Amino acid sequence: MSTPRVAVIGSGVAGASTAFALAAGGAEVVVVDRVLRGQATAAGAGIIQPWSSGVDGPTYDLYAAGAAYYPQLLERLAAAGVSDIGYRVTGSLVVHADPARLDDVEERLRRRTAGVAVAGTVERLGERDARALFPPLAPALSAVFVSGGARVDGRRLRSGLLAGARRLGAVVLDAPARLVPASAGSWAVHTPGAEIDADVVVVAAGAWVNSVLEPLGHQLDVEPQRGQIAHLELEGRDTANWPSVLPPSSHYIVSFDAGRIVVGATRETGSGFDARITAGGTLEVLTNALTVAPGLASASLIETRVGLRPLAAEHGPYLGPVPGLPNLFLNAGFGPAGLTMAPVAGHALAQLVLAGSSDLDLSAFAPPGHRLSQ
Ligand SMILES: Cc1cc2nc3c(=O)[nH]c(=O)nc-3n(C[C@H](O)[C@H](O)[C@H](O)COP(=O)(O)OP(=O)(O)OC[C@H]3O[C@@H](n4cnc5c(N)ncnc54)[C@H](O)[C@@H]3O)c2cc1C
Numbered sequence: 001m002s003t004p005r006v007a008v009i010g011s012g013v014a015g016a017s018t019a020f021a022l023a024a025g026g027a028e029v030v031v032v033d034r035v036l037r038g039q040a041t042a043a044g045a046g047i048i049q050p051w052s053s054g055v056d057g058p059t060y061d062l063y064a065a066g067a068a069y070y071p072q073l074l075e076r077l078a079a080a081g082v083s084d085i086g087y088r089v090t091g092s093l094v095v096h097a098d099p100a101r102l103d104d105v106e107e108r109l110r111r112r113t114a115g116v117a118v119a120g121t122v123e124r125l126g127e128r129d130a131r132a133l134f135p136p137l138a139p140a141l142s143a144v145f146v147s148g149g150a151r152v153d154g155r156r157l158r159s160g161l162l163a164g165a166r167r168l169g170a171v172v173l174d175a176p177a178r179l180v181p182a183s184a185g186s187w188a189v190h191t192p193g194a195e196i197d198a199d200v201v202v203v204a205a206g207a208w209v210n211s212v213l214e215p216l217g218h219q220l221d222v223e224p225q226r227g228q229i230a231h232l233e234l235e236g237r238d239t240a241n242w243p244s245v246l247p248p249s250s251h252y253i254v255s256f257d258a259g260r261i262v263v264g265a266t267r268e269t270g271s272g273f274d275a276r277i278t279a280g281g282t283l284e285v286l287t288n289a290l291t292v293a294p295g296l297a298s299a300s301l302i303e304t305r306v307g308l309r310p311l312a313a314e315h316g317p318y319l320g321p322v323p324g325l326p327n328l329f330l331n332a333g334f335g336p337a338g339l340t341m342a343p344v345a346g347h348a349l350a351q352l353v354l355a356g357s358s359d360l361d362l363s364a365f366a367p368p369g370h371r372l373s374q
Contacts, residue, residue, distance in 0.1 A: 003026065003027065003028050004027050004028065004199045004200055004353070004354065005027070005028045005030075005197065005198050005199050005200075006022050006027045006028065006029050006030075006198060006199065006200045006201070006202065006353060007029075007030045007031075007032065007177075007187065007189045007196050007198035007200075007201045007202070008022070008029065008030070008031045008032070008201075008202045008204055009032055009033070009177045009179065009189065009201065009202070009203050009204060009205050009212055010032075010033055010203065010204035010205040010206055010208075010332075011031050011032075011033035011035075011158065011162060011172065011204075012033075012039050012040060012041035012042075012158065012204065012206050012338070012342075013041045013044075013154065013157060013158055013161070013334075013338050013339055013342040013343065013346075014204035014206065014331045014332060014334060014338060014342045014345070014346060015031060015033065015202070015204030015205075015331070015346075016031070016041075016157075016158045016161035016162050016165070016346075017161055017342050017343045017345070017346025017347065018202050018204055018331050018346035018349050018350055019031045019161070019162070019165040019170050019172075019346075020076075020077075020080075020161040020162075020164045020165040020168070020170075020346070021346050021347040021349075021350035021351075022165075022170075022202075022350045022353065022354065023164075023165045023168035023169055023170040024076065024080070024164075024168055024350075025350050025351070025354045026354070027350075027353070027354060028169070029165060029169070029170035029171070030170070030171045030172075030173065030189070030196050030198070031162070031165065031170060031171070031172045031173065032173045032175055032176075032177040032189055032191055032196070033172075033173075033174065033175075033177075034174065034175055034176040034177070035174065036208065037275045038207070038224070038226075038273065038275030038306060038307060038308040039206065039307065039308075040206055040207065040227070040307040040308055040309050040310065040334075040338065041154045041155070041157075041158050041206075041307070041338070041339070042154060042155055042158070042305065042307060043154070043227060043229055043265075043305040043306055043307025044154035044307060044338070044339045045151075045154075045229060045252065045254050045262050045264055045265060045339075046086070046151045046152045046153055046154050046157075046254060046256075046262070046339055047092070047149070047150075047151055047244045047246075047252060047254050047339075047340075048066070048067050048070060048087075048149070048150040048151060048152055048339065048340050049067070049092040049146065049148075049149035049150065049244060049246070050063035050064045050066065050067050050337070050340060051064065051067075051108070051109050051112040051113050051116075051119055051146060051148075052092070052094050052105055052108060052109050052144075052146065052246065053337075055337075057364075058364035058365070059364075062317075062341050062344070062345065062360075062365070063337055063340055063341055064112070064116070065341075065344050065360060066337070066340040066341040066342070066343065066344045066345070067118060067119075067148075067150070067340055068116065068118045068344075069343055069344035069347065070087060070118070070150065070152070070343070071118065073343050073344075073347075074087060076164075077160055077161070077164050080163075080164035080167050080168055081163075081164070081167050082160040082161075082163050082164045082167075084156065084160070085152060085153065085156045085157045085160040085161075086151075086152055086153025086156040086157065086256065086257075087150060087151070087152040087153075087157070088150060088151060088152075088240065088241070089120070089147075089148060089149070089150045090149065090150065090151055090240075090241050090242060090243045090244065090255065091120070091133070091145055091146065091147045091148070091149050091243040091244075092145070092146050092149025092243050092244045092245075092246060093125070093130055093133060093134060093137075093143040093144070093145050093243045093244070093245050093246065094109075094143060094144045094145075094146070094246045095130060095137070095141040095142070095143045095245055095246065095247050095292065096141065096142065096143075096247070096248055097140050097141055097142075099142045101248070102124070102142065102143070102144050105144050106122065106124060106144045109122045109144055109146050110122050113146060113148070116148075118148050119146060119147075119148040120146060120147030120148030120149075121146075121147045121148075122144060122145070122146050122147075123144070123145045123147070124142075124143075124144055124145075125142060125143045125144070125145050126142050127139055127140060127141055127142050129143075130142060130143040130145075133145070133242065133243050134242050134243055134245055134253075134255075134293070135295055136234075136261075136293040136294065136295025136296045137245065137292070137293050137295065138291070138292060138293065138294055141247075141292070145243065149243060149244055151244055151254050151255070151256070152339055153256065154339050157339065157343075161343075173191060173193075173194070175191035175192055175193060175194075176191065176192070177189050177190070177191055177212070178190040178191075178212075178215070179201060179203070179212055179215070179216065179328075181216070181325075182197065185326040185327050186198065186199050186327065187199075187200075187201045187327065187328065189201065199327060200327045200328075200329065200353055201327065201328050201329070202329045202330075202331055202349065202353065203322075203328065203329070203330050203331070203332065204330075204331040204332060204346075205332060206308070206310040206332060207222065207223070207224035207225075207273070207308040207309065207310040207311075208273075209222050209310065209330070209332040209333070210222065213322075216325060216328075218322060218324075218325065220312070220318060220330075220332070220333065220367070220368070221312060221313035221314060221316075222310050222311065222312050222313075222316065222318075222332060222333045223269075223270075223311055223313070224271060224272060224273050224308035224309070224310070224311070225267060225268060225269050225271060225308065225309040225311040225335070225336075226266065226268035226271035226274065226275065226281075226306060226307075226308055226309075227264065227265040227266055227267060227268070227306065227307050227308075227309055227336075228264065228265060228266045228268075228277055228278065228281035228282065228284075228285055228304060228305070228306050229262060229263070229264030229265040229266075229285065229304070229305050229306070229307070230262070230263050230264065230282065230285050230286060230289070230301060230303070230304050230305075231260060231261075231262050231301075231302050231303040231304070231305065232260070232261045232262075232263060232289075232296055232299035232300065232301055232302065233258075233259045233260055233261070233299055233300045233302045234259040234261060234296070234299045235259055235300065236259065237259045238259075239255040239256065239257070239258070239259050239260065239261060240255070240256070240257040240258075241255075242255035242261075243255070245292060245293065247288075247292045249288060250265075250267055251263070251264065251265070251285070251288035251289065251292070252264065252265075253289060253292065253293055253296075260302075261296060261299060263285055263286070263288070263289035263293075263296070264285050265285065266281045266284055266285060267309075267336070268281070269311065271308070273308065275306050275307075275308060276306065277304045277306050281306075282304060285304075286301075309334075309335050309336055309338075310332055310333050310334060310335065310338070311333070311335045311336075312333035312335060316332075316333030316334070316335060316365075317331070317332060317333040317334045317335075317338075317341065317345065317365055318330045318331075318332055318333045318365055318366075318367040318368075319331055319345050319348070319349055319362045319365040319366075319367075320349070320352060320362055320363075320365060320366045320367055321352075321366075321367070322367050323367065323368070323369035324369060329349060329352070329353055330367045331345060331346060331349050344360065345360075345362075345365075347360075348360040348362055349362070
């Protein structure tokens with residue numbers, strides 16, 4: 001194959017990262033996405049801080065590799081003329097009302113960040129020092145601070161990756177895609193306006209991955225998990241450098257420029273593809289946020305977003321060739337951590353497609369051979 005023609009289905013962070021890396025690697029790339037309601041990338045909070053997480057094994061390794069990859073990603077995007085994706089190292093506060101309950105967190109953070117330059121330093125903070133970093137915080141909370149915690153704007157990340165891919169020659173189409181086998185192991189991607197011939201296809205369709213695979217007789221254990229997340233505004237406050245806040249629950253707070261504070265999120269397993277904002281979801285998100293940070297009570301509620309996380313039941317994400325379907329690759333199933341993991345995973349997957357191997361070992365994420373019964 002001289003210049004491989006690669007079609008990427010889906011342009012959330014998974015598809016956009018893969019397309020950018022494929023285009024940088026010299027492939028002829030076409031990205032197809034109909035931008036469905038509930039795209040996870042457009043709703044993601046954007047916390048890049050894997051080191052305190054309870055995740056272990058190869059999934060943790062990918063999570064940590066994802067955070068470590070960001071500085072390289074910024075360089076690669078800058079080389080393609082993209083300068084701002086809303087990424088900033090702000091630090092991250094893991095908070096708890098009982099300081100003794102932070103001992104394990106501190107130990108885990110110290111162990112995992114030792115020798116990892118991008119993770120920065122780990123520091124134990126009393127309640128006053130924690131509030132000095134994040135003023136709306138409840139008085140009774142102490143914290144462990146990890147200085148390398150970062151945040152990214154998922155929408156700007158996606159549009160930056162797609163802009164970079166376009167500058168490197170990729171074509172981005174706004175259309176629904178249907179995948180059809182063509183001759184000799186190649187593929188045709190059908191859209192209402194065009195039929196795209198491809199030597200290789202990467203399916204990065206997020207929570208919708210099975211709607212692309214099932215017509216080919218294949219299925220994955222990936223389901224949509226709804227996440228509702230609220231955007232608040234503290235008018236006139238310079239919040240750009242405020243750290244993210246992680247309380248003991250799965251909820252969190254992350255700050256952006258110009259007073260924007262994002263609080264979330266629900267984890268609604270079993271939601272199906274119902275991408276509505278609900279009264280109960282909004283109540284849950286705001287109650288959790290104001291318990292941890294009562295100083296946010298007077299903020300304006302400016303927006304609520306909703307995304308369908310592509311949640312893999314067991315071994316996700318799935319990264320690599322699909323058994324029994326030549327020249328078809330998957331990049332899906334990132335669940336709650338795709339804004340961290342997908343850029344490095346997309347880079348590695350592009351290497352796998354173009355060179356047959358990748359710097360990062362993806363073998364733990366090899367897609368299973370789940371054929372649908374006839
Ligand atoms: C509320 C919330 C908070 C989150 N917070 C964080 C966080 O703090 N840190 C973190 O690392 N991660 C976070 N995540 C997770 C992260 O956002 C997701 O893991 C990631 O965005 C998934 O990206 P994706 O590209 O796989 O899927 P998506 O972004 O959903 O993209 C899939 C795309 O495929 C397209 N598509 C599907 N089928 C077709 C078809 N047949 N034809 C054409 N196009 C198709 C869809 O239109 C969609 O655009 C959060 C997610 C949510 C919902």
